[in-house]
Amino acid sequence: MPTSPLPTITDPAAVSADQTRIGYRTVGTGPSLVLIQGAMGTCENFTELADLLSDSFTVILPDRRGRGLSPRPFEPGHQAARDIEDLAAILNATGATDIFGLSTGALLALEAARTLPNIRRVAAFEPPIYLDGLPTELITRFHHDTTHDDLPAMLITAMKLTGLAPRPIELIPRLLLEAAMRLVLRREARAKPGRYASTAELARALPYDIAVVEQLQDITRYSAINAEVLLLGAEHSPPYMRAALNALANTLPTAQRIELAGVGHGAAWNTDRSGNPHTVAPALRHFFNPAQPN
Incomplete structure (x- = not known):
């Protein structure tokens, strides 16, 4: 059963170099550990994972x-360097030196470990690196959708780009998919706000994720990382993500590599978001604080 929102969470903020306010939440006690989300999520998606870790860590949950x-x-023209400045502001505000990133958050975690000297350990869960090259047709289509502020089209294109859409969706004509997504957005707009960010809000944040993916693909850049690295994968994720982790393991020969059985790309999310944080927490606990029992 999913847990309720954590009652001990507080909502401070850090100010990034361009004066963007980066809000975050904290829960727990112990060494600080920052959790960075990927696309289509906010820090709220990580509350169960944070709860599982909160007995051993002060878990910091920023919203990108x-x-x-x-x-x-x-x-x-957004640059991924701005996202790294955001993370630097969080680290400076909290004194944290350990970070976990999921998906595009994993790309940012690796880039931060490459460029920020105060990062000690980083766990990267399936950074979306396309070893055979970015799907340029889909990237071009996404930019077209964004220019026209077509949220249903943006969402469908992003699903196809990541390879995370359920297999039957690939068989449905795009116009029908966009029509169905339009209905979802209309239904959400009429509903009372819930615990999680709306699909429309998250769709408007997708261009940030696509920019990060486009700009942080060169796997050789990560060979400069001096921090300790854990590379996390999931059994049921797309093959290109497994290939990227294998390539990163070759690039970072001292990195630990773990594949979690029976789960997919969103394993770190709350259970009511199709996650399974109980499979992720032990690996993070052991990596970031090996003296603690799993």
Whole structure:
């Protein structure tokens, strides 16, 4: 059963170099550990994982720019370096030196470990690196959808780009998929706000994720990382993600590599978001504090 929102969470904020307010939450006691979400989520998606770790860590849950506690409209020409400045502001505000990143958050975690000297350990869960090259047709289509502010089209294109859409969706004509997504957005707009960010809000943050993916693909850049690295994968994730982790393991020969059985790409999320954080927490606990029992 999913847990209720954590009652001990507080909502401070850090200010990034361009004055963007980066909101975050904290829970627990012990060494600080920052959890960085990927696309289509906010820090709220990590509350169960944070709860599982909170007896051993002060878990810091920032919202990346463009969503949740860190609202900022996307601007064309966005650079992933701004996201690294956001993370640096969080680290400076909290004194944290350990970070976990999921998906595009994993790309940012690796890039932060490469460029920020105060990061000691980083766990990266399936950074979306396309060893055979980015799907340029889908990237071009996504930019077209964004220019026209077509949220249903943006969502469908992003699903196809990541390879995370259920297999039957690939058999449904795109126009029908977009029509169905349009109905979902209309239904959400009429409903009372819930615990999680709306699909529309998360769709408007997707250009940040696509920019990160486009700019942080060169796997050789990560050979400069001096921090300890844990590379996490999931049994049921797309093959290109497994290939990327294998390539990263070759690039970072001292990195630990773990594959979690029976789960997929969103394993770190709450159970009511199709996650299974109980499979992720022991690996993080052992990596970030090996003296603690799993």
